[in-house]
Amino acid sequence: MNSVLNTFVDIFREPSVIIGLIALLGLVLQRKSLSDTLKGTIKAFVGFLVLAAGAGVVSDALTPFGDMFQHAFGVQGVVPNNEAIVGKVLTDYGSQAALIFFFGMVVNVLLARFTRFKFIYMSGHVALYLSAMIAVILIANGFSTWQAILWGALAQGLVTTVSPALVQPWMRKVTKQDNVALGHTGNFGIATSGLVGKLVGDTKKSTEDLKIPKNLGFLRDTTVVIAVSMGIIYLLVTLVAGPGYVEDKLSGGQWYLLWAVMQAGKFSAGVFIILAGVRVVLAEIIPAFKGISEKLVPNAKPALDVPIVFTFAPNAVLIGFLASFVGGLIGMGILVAVGGTIIIPGIVAHFMTGAASGVIGNATGGRRGAVLGAMTNGLMITFLPLLVLPFLGDVGLANSTFSDADFGVSGFLLGSAVRWGHAAVIVLILASLVALFVGSALATRREAARAAAEPAEPTGEAEATQQPVG
Amino acid sequence: MKFLAMCSTGLGSSFMVRMNIEDIVRELQLPDVTVEHCDISSAGPESADVFFVAKDLEEATAGLGDVVVLNSIIDKDELREAVKAAAVRHGAL
Numbered sequence: 001m002n003s004v005l006n007t008f009v010d011i012f013r014e015p016s017v018i019i020g021l022i023a024l025l026g027l028v029l030q031r032k033s034l035s036d037t038l039k040g041t042i043k044a045f046v047g048f049l050v051l052a053a054g055a056g057v058v059s060d061a062l063t064p065f066g067d068m069f070q071h072a073f074g075v076q077g078v079v080p081n082n083e084a085i086v087g088k089v090l091t092d093y094g095s096q097a098a099l100i101f102f103f104g105m106v107v108n109v110l111l112a113r114f115t116r117f118k119f120i121y122m123s124g125h126v127a128l129y130l131s132a133m134i135a136v137i138l139i140a141n142g143f144s145t146w147q148a149i150l151w152g153a154l155a156q157g158l159v160t161t162v163s164p165a166l167v168q169p170w171m172r173k174v175t176k177q178d179n180v181a182l183g184h185t186g187n188f189g190i191a192t193s194g195l196v197g198k199l200v201g202d203t204k205k206s207t208e209d210l211k212i213p214k215n216l217g218f219l220r221d222t223t224v225v226i227a228v229s230m231g232i233i234y235l236l237v238t239l240v241a242g243p244g245y246v247e248d249k250l251s252g253g254q255w256y257l258l259w260a261v262m263q264a265g266k267f268s269a270g271v272f273i274i275l276a277g278v279r280v281v282l283a284e285i286i287p288a289f290k291g292i293s294e295k296l297v298p299n300a301k302p303a304l305d306v307p308i309v310f311t312f313a314p315n316a317v318l319i320g321f322l323a324s325f326v327g328g329l330i331g332m333g334i335l336v337a338v339g340g341t342i343i344i345p346g347i348v349a350h351f352m353t354g355a356a357s358g359v360i361g362n363a364t365g366g367r368r369g370a371v372l373g374a375m376t377n378g379l380m381i382t383f384l385p386l387l388v389l390p391f392l393g394d395v396g397l398a399n400s401t402f403s404d405a406d407f408g409v410s411g412f413l414l415g416s417a418v419r420w421g422h423a424a425v426i427v428l429i430l431a432s433l434v435a436l437f438v439g440s441a442l443a444t445r446r447e448a449a450r451a452a453a454e455p456a457e458p459t460g461e462a463e464a465t466q467q468p469v470g
Numbered sequence: 471m472k473f474l475a476m477c478s479t480g481l482g483s484s485f486m487v488r489m490n491i492e493d494i495v496r497e498l499q500l501p502d503v504t505v506e507h508c509d510i511s512s513a514g515p516e517s518a519d520v521f522f523v524a525k526d527l528e529e530a531t532a533g534l535g536d537v538v539v540l541n542s543i544i545d546k547d548e549l550r551e552a553v554k555a556a557a558v559r560h561g562a563l
Contacts, residue, residue: 125481180544184482220478220530221511275509279480283507287489305482308544310526317526 015094016052019281020045022102026288044284048094051277055087058270058400061263064250065234066399071249072240075339079233080346080385080403081226082129082185083274084267088398089132096145100152101131105289107157112297115440119168119303120293121160123183124282126305126404130185131156133388133402133411138425140393141418154429158436159410163187164303170194173363174312183303186353189380189405190306193320193357193373194364200372201365207315207358210367222275222348227268229347234260306356313359319367320358320374325350327378335382341389343382349403353377377405384408391415471560473505473553474518477527480509487522487543494546494553500562520556522549536560 011017023044027037062084069077090097104127112118121127134155138148164181167190172178182190238246238260251259293300310317328345335342354374361373381403388411389396402411417424473491477484488507495503506518510530513521521537523530531537536559538552557563 122486123482124485125479175544220527222479222509223511275479275481279485279508282481282485286485290489302486304486304544305477307477307483307524307526308486311524311540311542314526 012095015090015098016045016048018095018098019048019285022098023281023284026285030288030291040284044281047277047280047284048090049277050280051087051274052091052094054083054270054273054275054277055091056270057266057273058084058087059398061266061270062399064263065237065267066397068241068246068250069237069342069399071245072237073342076341076397076399077237077344078341078385078389078399078401079230079344080349080381080401081271082126082349082403083271083278084400085395085398085402086129086132087270087274088400089136089395092395093132093135093139096139096148096152097128097132097135099149100135100156101128103149103153104131104156104160107153108160109289109293109296111157111161111436112293112300115161115436116443117161117165117436117440118297118299118301119161119164119181119183120290120297120300121164121183122286122290122302123305124286124289125278126183126185127156127160128278128282129402130159130407130410133392133407134414136393136395137388137391137411137414137418140395141391141415143418143422143425147422151425151429154433155410155414158429158432159406160303162432162436163406164301166191167194167360168301170360170364171309174309174359179299179301180308181301181303182306182309182356184306184353184356185402185404185406186306186349186356186377186381187406188409189353189377190356190360192380192405193361193369193377196373196376197361197363197365197369199365201361201367201369203364203366203369205366205368206313207319207362207367207370208313210315212315212318223268223272225347225351226271227265230267231261231264233344234264306352309356309359313362316358316362316370317355318358319370320356320361320377321351321354323371323374324354324357324378324381327354327375328382330375331379331382335386341386343385345378345382346403349381350378353381353404380405380408384412387412388415391418471500471503471520471557471562472518473503473520473522473556474513475505475507475522476510476513476531477507477524478510480507480512483524483543484508484522487540487549490546490549491522491553494550497550498554498557498563500557503557503562519560522552 020041024041027040108121134152138152164183167182167187243256246256357374357377358370361369385401417428475484475487484507488505491505515535521534524540524543528539
């Protein structure tokens with residue numbers, strides 16, 4: 001009997017197997033053919049192993065970077081990059097994260113079904129990263145596996161349901177419809193950008209009236225952008241650390257500047273592998289989630305990845321990225337002056353969330369809204385990761401961390417609650433659930449009262465002409 | 471025939487476009503069409519017969535061949551017309 005139990009525990013400890021089983025369930029629920037089901041299950045299983053292999057490559061490049069940064073500046077240097085950190089986390093906490101991800105989808109569907117928040121979080125990649133962070137925070141702070149999965153899944157479902165709702169008022173302004181939402185872990189920063197734009201901006205002066213040369217193509221090639229930006233960072237730190245230290249301690253005698261370029265290349269290679277793994281894993285899981293949520297949730301609003309807003313305001317994309325990046329540099333300058341851990345601007349995060357902040361900021365406050373809103377996002381994604389690092393256990397020392405604003409806000413709330421005790425986490429999650437249901441009921445009631453008072457008034461929401469993607 | 475949806479990371483928006491193309495392919499009952507998604511740097515001219523990208527990525531698709539540029543990736547009507555036209559171009563409809 002004991003050996004059977006041990007076998008189950010062994011299976012459970014292999015995240016690749018859990019991922020394969022989740023894919024299998026999804027494929028069976030979609031009534032795929034036997035051959036498609038087998039193929040998909042095996043692909044998801046192997047996809048996770050690809051991801052784990054990429055994590056090793058990234059880690060080989062990041063460990064010496066951390067040592068070198070420490071030697072050069074005497075403090076910890078952290079590059080926020082979701083793929084880089086999530087690879088490491090999924091190697092250590094993969095099973096729990098995979099189950100939080102899976103049950104988090106179930107909670108998301110249930111909340112969308114039974115409240116007014118009809119958002120179905122279709123951006124599986126960032127949802128997976130979120131579940132990884134939740135798993136670390138809960139388990140590194142003493143939650144048992146099953147407790148972590150239960151409360152983690154509820155937290156995951158709450159964040160993925162509420163986060164699109166925060167941006168939706170501004171999304172309506174951008175897309176002129178109410179049946180598509182934004183699903184990204186940068187949403188808290190993007191929503192803040194919309195608020196900043198509304199407060200300080202002027203919608204009459206749109207970014208789209210400006211004449212800007214659109215040489216953005218290179219910025220969209222993730223592999224190139226990461227290699228180049230990390231190359232610059234590695235070279236700068238290597239120059240400060242000096243050839244003596246680098247060639248003696250890290251490069252095994254290789255010329256220090258070549259070594260720096262090689263490490264940057266390895267970092268980008270690792271991210272490339274992780275992305276490929278994530279893509280394969282999600283390709284087998286998300287279609288089932290989409291199909292099931294469409295059946296169970298009438299009028300579901302799919303929450304989709306940030307590039308869906310990029311075509312609405314191409315100038316704001318560039319302006320938002322630059323403003324967010326400048327915010328990141330200003331934030332880094334402040335951290336250098338204050339002393340302590342330095343957050344180096346992660347270019348991918350500033351591009352994805354900064355560009356979306358620019359588009360949203362432009363919709364609520366024109367040029368000024370795009371610039372100041374995106375800059376606020378840049379500052380947020382510099383300081384928020386610092387608030388979460390202490391709750392990540394060993395992972396907090398990994399020289400990379402989760403980059404977007406939702407990680408910062410939800411990680412800080414969850415982490416702070418954990419420090420108060422496990423009961424505080426449970427209270428926080430249950431209170432949030434109650435607040436969600438009460439808020440939803442009150443809004444429905446208010447709407448009914450308003451409808452009764454002015455029966456002829458159209459709501460405007462029914463006028464959407466485009467069909468949603470999801 | 472193979473359709474390929476692309477975006478900068480090949481994770482989110484290209485995947486959504488892919489799933490919508492799959493719905494449309496089923497709706498139009500196009501025979502022997504496979505649909506995949508990937509990041510824009512992984513794609514070469516041999517990767518597919520028809521490539522789908524959002525307008526903001528147009529300049530990164532030079533040299534790929536039959537590229538369909540979408541004005542809005544959340545507009546399913548636009549996508550349906552584009553898929554239909556592509557199927558006609560390649561003799562599948």
